[in-house]
Amino acid sequence: MLEIKDLSLAIQHQETATMAVKNIALTISKGRVLGLVGESGCGKTLTAQAVLRLGEYQGIERVNGDILWHGESVFDMSDKRLRAMRGGQVAMIFQEPMTALNPVFSIGSQMVEVIRLHLGLSKSQAKEHAIHYLKDVGLDEAEELLNQYPDSLSGGMRQRVLIAMAMSLHPECIIADEPTTALDVSVQKRIIALLRKLQKENNLGMLLVTHDFGLVAEMCDDVVVMYAGEVVESGSVLDIFDHPAHPYTQALMGCRPEMVKEGESLTVIEGQVPAPGTWPKGCHFSPRCSRASEACQIKAIAANAWQDSGHQARCIHVQEQA
Ligand SMILES: Nc1ncnc2c1ncn2[C@@H]1O[C@H](COP(=O)(O)OP(=O)(O)O)[C@@H](O)[C@H]1O
Ligand SMILES: [Mg+2]
Incomplete structure (x- = not known):
């Protein structure tokens, strides 16, 4: 239902445009969860926000x-x-719930307003609707909560409120950008369990941006790995966990997928992700790649330089290792 086709985005600053995301392709189908992974600065948020033209x-x-x-x-x-x-159709859940909540309005007035706007309910119907969805995400004191302001809630509660707000509009697809990164580990687990339950029950399509492979294993059907503005590998979650093909994916997973446990973050790779405007020629990962050869540094590598049915990698060395 959602298809990103060959998408390139540039950052406009004064007179110059700097390419920030290049030829991204991914598809999200009903009932499927796609994990978009990569280190910070790879262009995941730009890609996710482009779906709703928020950039x-x-x-x-x-x-x-x-x-x-x-x-x-x-x-x-x-x-x-x-x-x-x-x-209404595509809901967005952000890393920091406060970016989506207005601190000067109560939870109730914010929820009632969006529900009325999207579903055309009366004020009292919208209030009932809000209470139902707040309870559904485990906020039992929903009635009292309606009179509270975002500042008085914990991070986990705010994220639950946002999820309730999103679900109350009956979306078909959810875009969740690092939805639990800002939360305590114990709260993370509960929020993830909630998202998973809602996704399954409602057969939602989902784009889950994360740097956590544990979360990918737990929730995703498909995986797209991004590095420095490009997709470097894509495939099913089994493809990626059983045979990570791209050296970047392998590095992210510490080369030992079986060792990456639930809730564990990605390992640190030497060096940094180059910012837009400073991408190297050829393969963007080559300066940090132990397998890089001269050929990697010359010309751009095609997204499907290596492929095996639905599994693709942007690397010219994958064949050799197979
Ligand atoms: N509005 C903007 N203006 C300038 N640079 C930006 C803007 N948005 C993102 N960037 C840069 O683009 C790159 C990709 O950003 P982002 O999509 O947020 O990465 P990710 O979500 O993978 O961490 C980063 O280097 C970031 O600094
Ligand atoms: Mg981001």
Whole structure:
């Protein structure tokens, strides 16, 4: 239902445009969870936000490619159509819930307003609806909660409120950008269990941005690994865990997928992700790659340089190791 096709995005700053995300392709189907993984600064958030055209407010522009929602280009949508899609059909859950909550309005007034806007319910119906969904995410004192302000809630409760808000609009797809990174480990586990339950019960499509392979193993059906603005590997979760092909994926997983336990983060790789505008020629990962040869540094490597049915890697050395 959601297809990102060959998407490239640039950051506009004064007179210059710097390529930040290049030729991204991924598909999310009903009932399936796609994990978008990579270190910080690889372009995951830019990609995720492009689906709802949220980057446009920060000077991010489409250079080429398209994003199709049920076959319709989001870039061709009118403002009205886009507003209906945002939240109503595709919900977004952010890393920091406060970015999506307004501190000066009570939880109740914020929820009632979006519910009325999207579902056209009366005020009292919308309130009942909000209470139902708050209880559904485990917030038992929902009635009292409606009168509280975001500041008075813990991080875990705020994230539950956002999830309730998202679910109350009956979305078909959820985009969750590091939804638990800002939370305590014990709270993370409960939020993940909740997201998983809601995803399964409602057969939602989901784009889960994360740097946590434990979470990928637990939740995802498909995986796309990004490095420095490009997709370097994509495949099913089994492909990626059983035979990680790209040296970057292998490094992220510590080369030993069986060793990566639930809740564990990615291992640290020497060096840093190059920022947009400083990408090396050829393979973007080559300066940090132990397997890099001269050929890797010369010309751009195709996304499907290596492929085996649905599993693809942007590396010219994969064949040798197979
Ligand atoms: N609005 C912006 N202006 C300038 N640079 C940006 C902007 N948004 C993102 N970037 C840069 O683009 C790169 C990718 O960012 P992002 O998508 O947030 O990465 P990720 O989510 O994978 O950590 C980073 O180097 C970031 O600093
Ligand atoms: Mg991010």
